[in-house]
Amino acid sequence: MPNKATLELDGKTFEFPVYLGTENEIAMDISSLRSVTKGLITLDTGFKNTGSCSSKITFLDGEKGILRHRGYSIEELTQKGTFLEVAFLIIFGELPTTAQFKKFENDIKGQSMINEEMKDIVVGFPKSAHPMGMLSALTSALTAFNPGIVNVNSEEDMYNAVVKILGKFPVLASWAHRRRNGLPLNYADNSLDYISNLMQLMFKIPTEEYKINPIAVKAMDELLILHEDHEQNCSTSTVRIVGSSGAGLFASLSSGVSALWGPLHGGANQAVIEMLEAIQADGGDVDKYIDKAKDKDDPFRLMGFGHRVYKNFDPRARIIKKACDNLFEDLNLNDPILAIAKKLEAVALEDPYFVEKKLYPNVDFYSGIIYRALNIPVEMFTVMFAIGRLPGWIAQWKEMRENGEPIGRPRQLYIGETLRPFKPYNER
Numbered sequence: 065m066p067n068k069a070t071l072e073l074d075g076k077t078f079e080f081p082v083y084l085g086t087e088n089e090i091a092m093d094i095s096s097l098r099s100v101t102k103g104l105i106t107l108d109t110g111f112k113n114t115g116s117c118s119s120k121i122t123f124l125d126g127e128k129g130i131l132r133h134r135g136y137s138i139e140e141l142t143q144k145g146t147f148l149e150v151a152f153l154i155i156f157g158e159l160p161t162t163a164q165f166k167k168f169e170n171d172i173k174g175q176s177m178i179n180e181e182m183k184d185i186v187v188g189f190p191k192s193a194h195p196m197g198m199l200s201a202l203t204s205a206l207t208a209f210n211p212g213i214v215n216v217n218s219e220e221d222m223y224n225a226v227v228k229i230l231g232k233f234p235v236l237a238s239w240a241h242r243r244r245n246g247l248p249l250n251y252a253d254n255s256l257d258y259i260s261n262l263m264q265l266m267f268k269i270p271t272e273e274y275k276i277n278p279i280a281v282k283a284m285d286e287l288l289i290l291h292e293d294h295e296q297n298c299s300t301s302t303v304r305i306v307g308s309s310g311a312g313l314f315a316s317l318s319s320g321v322s323a324l325w326g327p328l329h330g331g332a333n334q335a336v337i338e339m340l341e342a343i344q345a346d347g348g349d350v351d352k353y354i355d356k357a358k359d360k361d362d363p364f365r366l367m368g369f370g371h372r373v374y375k376n377f378d379p380r381a382r383i384i385k386k387a388c389d390n391l392f393e394d395l396n397l398n399d400p401i402l403a404i405a406k407k408l409e410a411v412a413l414e415d416p417y418f419v420e421k422k423l424y425p426n427v428d429f430y431s432g433i434i435y436r437a438l439n440i441p442v443e444m445f446t447v448m449f450a451i452g453r454l455p456g457w458i459a460q461w462k463e464m465r466e467n468g469e470p471i472g473r474p475r476q477l478y479i480g481e482t483l484r485p486f487k488p489y490n491e492r
Contacts, residue, residue: 073101087123091115098475105475116296117304117469121154121459124295126373131380133293134158142286142383148172148230148258150289151455155226155462168227169258175231176252176261178239179209183249186239195240195447196325202236204318214313216465225313226458233454234258237447238265244443259285262451266440279394280438283387287431290380291449293456299323299330300453300460305472307461320457321450330446333432336368337442340401340408340433348400350407358417368429369412370422380427385409388430391437405433 069092071078078100081093098105108114123132131138133154141150145159152160152168160168185205189198210228215221231252239249250265260276263284268274294300302323307316324330343353356364371378392402409425412418435445 071101073104076101085118087125105477107477111301111474116301116472117464117467119296119460119463120157121456121463122293122295124373126371127375129374129376129379131294138290138379139383142289145289146258147285147288147292147452150292151230154293154455155459171223171227172231172258173252173254175228176235176254178232178235182209182236182239186243186249189243191244191246193244194325195237195244195444196321196330196450198240198243199237199447199450200318200321200325202240203233203321204315206232206236206314207312210314216462222462226462229313229317229458230454234262234265234451237451238262240447241266241441241444245441257281259288263438266444277394279391283384283391283434284438286387287384287434288448288452290384290427291431291452291456293453293459297329298326300456303457303461304464304469307464308469308472310471313458313461316461317454317457320453324450324453325446330449332368332426332428333435333449334442334445336405336429336432337401337436337445339367340404343404344401348404350404350411354408354411354415366408366412366423368432369418369425371426374426376422377424378426381425381430384427384430384434385425388434388437391434395437397437399436402433402437405429 067082068079069082071080078097080097083091083093085091094106106114121133123135124130133141133150134157136153136159141153145153148169149160149165152165182202182205185202186198189201206229214225235250235252241247242249248270250268253261253264256264256276259281263276263281264274296304299320303316303320306319307313311319327335343350346352353364353366356362357366392406409429412423412425418424431449432445435448436442440448
């Protein structure tokens, strides 16, 4: 492979270094483009072809349907690991030893208490407030209760910051849910594992014993593992660019929550349930909507099918489909919405139209119906996504700061008015 690329412009030749990644990805370094060409920039709306950084965290190959974290396949991580094990791997680079994991888990539990004054912020929100808005604000508010600056050059400081946010984030997420639903704010139960604790935080009520369903916990654990990191997506890039200004961890994470809130990013699984509800409201005729999806002149689109990155089957969907099937069997569900989902899935996996176009169910399709099966409200779907993505955001922020990356400052192609004189208002 050549170690340089040549650009010709106005009769002049410019050379730029070319780098090869460990998975044979090729990148041309254009960091000097503007200076050596006296003003030329690239135009890449949406940054679909622009590498914003070099990273050791996640490898994604959309054409081949590959997703790996620190060299480990997503299939093996979900089969053999737990959410916190994978979080440790993503953040610190290696799987934890038994001693490291025990300490990590205990330290997270030790940080699960929330300053009581945070309750004043929670009750200050109207019940109509969206949980993602509350979560973003509460995450940012942690800065006020933890004003010290994280020294990224100190392993101890970084570790303490990591366990602190991992301990407090699920509590804050549950408070957003409980505030919206008029429930008393709940506290962590340190006798439980991370996922079981998350579920009791959300659903336990003071008048009843909360029973842990191991099948439900396993499904949630796998689903959150699948969301832990996904390379340089919108929210992750937001966390990195905010952090590049020197902003602290909590403030940067808050920006990630806000970016994830967008319907084009974290809201896809909510759109799946809304689509299924619309089909049910229209009589539940799945075949009718399959025909509409095939009609190029019909604006209807099946939500939760296909993926903008994965050009083949979403590897995460293969994994979570099994958990979804196990959960349905265990709960013996009789929900017409979920019945519609299963029929849509069966058609999409077998119908030649969908197979040819590779419109397979993606992770958002299965995550939406799993959340519904677990009685998680639709408005909380994206919050659950944020809980899963938290380790990835932390890892990306940590890597960016430790690498000393410069402040993010994209360029633009100006297409507005040229210089013109200002006229007083009485002459306009």
